[in-house]
């Protein structure tokens with residue numbers, strides 16, 4: 001995998017910092033807590049952590065309301081704690097990705113304080129002010145406009161009124177935000193996940209949005225209107241390209257965009273000549289029905305739509321969506337793990353997914369999420385998927401010595417790291433083994449994906465590679481990494497290429513067949529002969545399969561096919 005940039009072969013692990021590990025007993029996770037758990041992440045095998053916002057914030061939206069783009073909120077620690085975490089992560093070979101929140105700041109940000117103070121303040125135009133509101137809706141319910149008495153105008157807020165939208169058409173604002181990016185890049189941060197990238201630019205004429213004829217009861221209230229004029233505007237692409245150019249001022253960094261759009265629009269965020277986001281987040285697996293045919297379809301559609309040279313990526317969960325194990329059940333969560341880790345490109349997983357963590361029910365008096373507070377009872381709240389990481393079976397799950405900010409739920413007595421580490425068949429073991437398999441079989445990262453078809457309720461695809469990289473220069477095209485130039489592995493002996501060959505044992509041409517039984521019944525599938533590399537049940541590795549293979553209910557297999565036959569085994 002040496003011919004790939006780090007983020008191309010990475011498994012990225014999202015940490016919601018309030019919920020990962022508390023180190024000071026206040027019931028809220030923090031940077032020193034993350035530091036304490038770095039070795040757990042190394043053992044899990046992930047390559048990078050993405051930490052949701054840690055900047056100073058009144059926490060109206062738990063950090064997605066930033067009051068200083070170049071600081072650390074005391075709830076999470078100090079800048080010295082951050083520097084130490086970054087250094088320690090790097091020492092272990094882990095990259096660190098921060099969350100950048102450019103669409104809006106906190107209403108407590110000094111910029112907004114100045115902006116709202118007078119119509120003539122130089123910062124006035126850093127936010128979006130109008131004499132009259134239009135019909136745009138906030139994602140968190142109600143109008144997107146708030147009247148401000150001091151100056152008698154309305155300001156735009158696509159989320160909470162405590163999150164005023166920044167005006168990216170203003171060059172001074174843009175320069176200030178780009179300098180905030182440079183501040184972190186200079187420190188050595190490895191990249192950014194950009195919050196609501198597709199919303200950053202709005203219609204310059206502020207036209208009303210049309211009604212959404214497809215609106216159904218129970219959907220988020222802002223879906224009453226089609227977001228024609230306040231999302232995915234054409235001008236966004238120039239802006240993303242400029243942001244990418246800032247990130248590219250520093251070597252080997254990554255720009256990831258949070259974008260919830262249908263596949264064709266999503267692809268435009270790679271940008272003209274791929275100068276946009278390195279990775280527009282692919283949320284297809286979060287949104288599609290859980291059936292072999294539905295998943296086969298999104299895989300094919302996504303693959304076909306990828307622009308030439310664009311690098312794919314797959315996401316299974318995040319802090320805004322129900323946990324996968326709650327959506328599809330414990331057994332299928334293992335199938336989902338195998339699916340995720342056998343798809344091409346960059347992988348993003350959410351903390352606790354490796355434990356099969358479920359949504360935790362939140363009683364009305366425990367609600368923290370402003371979305372649920374604004375729109376109660378619609379099932380839109382995000383607290384259930386943000387509960388503390390259960391490290392052990394103790395009352396607070398080893399997460400804190402204090403009172404956790406959200407409950408851990410009853411399940412944590414069984415579903416916790418310590419218990420799953422003791423169990424050789426646990427989902428945690430499965431995740432570790434799958435990540436390892438991905439590292440030792442680069443074909444899973446950058447091989448071709450062939451097939452993606454549903455046979456009965458079994459999803460079937462092949463991952464195929466051509467040449468063993470010892471046949472060519474693995475460092476071609478990555479001069480910075482070329483061993484003759486410098487040693488990128490200094491200080492990480494276990495990873496040093498002279499010590500371990502990631503391609504060792506990889507045949508000249510690999511063909512891996514992935515079979516995922518997405519149903520509750522067993523299935524029998526015709527295959528070419530091969531050897532099982534891994535089963536979701538972790539109990540038939542190394543066994544040979546002949547012309548037929550039986551999959552138990554909810555079983556997934558990765559089979560290394562024998563090389564005698566020529567063409568692909570799938571049709």
Ligand code: NOJ
Nearest residue numbers: 061064159195196319320
């Ligand atoms: C998307 C983030 O993921 C979500 O958590 C947040 O509430 C909104 N953007 C607003 O920043």
